[in-house]
Amino acid sequence: MNLSPKYVESLLSISQTLLSCKDPEILFQKILQIAMETLNAERGFLILYHGEEVGFNVRAVSDEKESISNLTEISQGAVEMVTRSGEPLLTKDASADPRFSGRKSVILHGIRSVACVPLKIGEEVRGVMYMDSRGRQDLFTYDTIHYLTLIASYAALAIDNALDYNKLKEENLRWAGEIHRSYGFPGIIGESPAMKRVYDLIARILNADLPVLITGESGTGKELAARAIHYNSRRKDHPFIALFCGNLSPELLESELFGHTKGAFTGAVANKKGLVEQAHGGSLMLDEIADLPPAIQAKLLRFLQESEYRPVGDNVTRKADVRIIAATNKEMKTEVAEKRFRPDLYWRLNVLTIQLPPLSERREDIPLLAANFLRKYGEKVGRTDITISKEALKILQDRNWPGNVRELENAIARAVVFAQESRITPQFLFLDDDDFNAPAPMEDDSDPTLKSAIRRHTLKILQQSGGNRSEAVRRLGISRRYLYNILEEIRAEGIEF
Incomplete structure (x- = not known):
């Protein structure tokens, strides 16, 4: 059974x-x-059951304004039923439910909705969680019971493990993984079978504490996957640091990774902590690991084997506890076969592997992704009512998307800016190369190609409006503040208009 977002958020809290x-x-x-x-x-309240000889012990009450005695009669009936049967209890209107309608507290206090679930360890009932409402009938539903049963199952574990904090922590981390495996990870969007396999893999490897290799085409979300692994693992309270390994010289890359001492080389005017030291206790993502120079590959291999490293210019070996999460869009076996990547380092990294699917293999996720990007960029440009037509959405779903999710995000961002009358129709998608000068997929809304196009289009509409900014705002379908922001950026670059 799927849970609503508010229930999932509550479970994570x-x-x-x-x-x-x-x-x-x-x-x-x-x-x-x-x-x-x-x-x-x-x-409501949470009570523990200590067997027939001792009975019940109230451990938490939800509303201090109500004395426990005011809840006792209805609670006793519900608690006894749930304890005896081991099954949840739901009444949508206690005043009309023959099980409770004659009870004094129902009549005196006007109790309507009641939900009560058992706290069970195995098959043994260890307590109950009870709640009610006097103001509304039908407040609780079968979805409510499903949600409360999930809470109760882990509250029961908390009871069983309260004196063993470490055991409790392990159980909860596993539970958090189960929640995310079932309902997804923040930032990663998709419900396709391909993405569900990714969620399952992430949940399984969260706390394995071994190196991870994430592969996939450019724009598939490798850093999002790396962050999901880190922020849902035992290391989540420690740093997550990402380093792009391409286009860096071996010397600079070694200094970035392992740090350097003062005077180690020309320009080293002070000691510098490397990312390995900064990420101690956490995770270090090495993006485009295939581009790592051979000399640095050897040093990384030693770190993976021994957790040891030396800053540039230092003779003292240091240690750091860091989980390495590597990512690449290249075929690593080919890199190894052609002797561009060390085989021993590859096998050390290739312990746990996640292959992210290209967008063309999960087209059913495109409407979800498009809706997310509509909200994101609609809020940024003051067009929160922006929608997309069925015809435009079909075009998005039929496209191959060589740039994957990043390219789709870029297309939606442009369309949000250029669409008229708060609706994206096919003519505002600019998907053909000639339509938009083949813009590169963007990492965020600071992409210079996108900004340049926005400015050109804004100035064109402003000119067509005879300099009337109110008319330009209307024709562009954006907020006045966003128009002023664009014009200020244009002025800052010394462009006359």
Whole structure:
């Protein structure tokens, strides 16, 4: 069953609570509060069951304005049913439910919606989570029960592991991985089978703490995948640093990676920490690893084998705890066969591999990606009501996209700026080379080709409007502030208009 985004966000908040909170009393209270806020419930509590001889023990109450006795009668009935059956309980209107309609608290306090789920370890019921609302009937649904059951299963683990914090932390990290494996990773968009396989791989390798090699064509999102691995692993509270290995000399690359001492070479006027040292405890992404010079390949191999390195100009060996995440758009076996890449380093990196699919192999994700980019660039240019026509969307889905997701993002960004009447139609996609002077895929909205085109188009419309800025704003379909920002940038470059 799919969960709504608010439920997934809530589950991840509880995940962070499970990681950070050692005190079981505080933990139970926070779990209950997050669940109550997510569901807009009015009252509730979390209780533990210690067997027939001891009975129940209330551990967290959601609303201090209500005494526990005001909840007791309805709670006892619900708690006993859930404890006895081991199954969740849902009533959409307690006043009309024959199980509860005659109870005093339902009548006195006007209790309507009730949800109660068991906290189970294996088949054993260890407690219950209960909540209700007096103001609304039908507040809770079967989706609510599914959501609460997920929370209850891990709250039960928290109960079982409260005295063993390390064990609790391991379980929660696994759970966070399961959530992301089921529902995706922030920044990575797609529900196609190809992307679900990627999510599954990421979730499986999160905490393996071995090198990762991410392969795929340019623009497929290799850095997003690397960040997803880091920020959902045990290393997430430590640095994530990315380094592009192309177009750097061996000397500069060695200094960037491992640092240098003062006087190590001309221009080394002070000691410098390398990225390996800066990333200690975290992850270091080496983008375009295939372009690494041979001399640096040897030094990286030693670091991977021994976690040891030496800054340039230093005779002292140092150690650092860093997970290496390498990425490339090249065929690494070919690089090895043609002796451009060390085979021993390749096999050291190729322990865990993720192959990102090109956009042409997951066309069903294009509408989701397009919608995301529409929101992103619509907000940036003040066109939050921008939409895309079915005809334009079909063109996007039929295209091969050699530049992959990055090229699609570039196309949507342009279309958001140029589309008229807040709707992107085919003529505003500019997908053919002659339409837009073959712009390069952009990393972000600072791409000079895109900016130049935006300025040219803006000046053209302003000229056609006789210098009337209100008319230009109307014809461009952008906000007045965004128009002024463009004109200020043009003035700053000394261009007259």
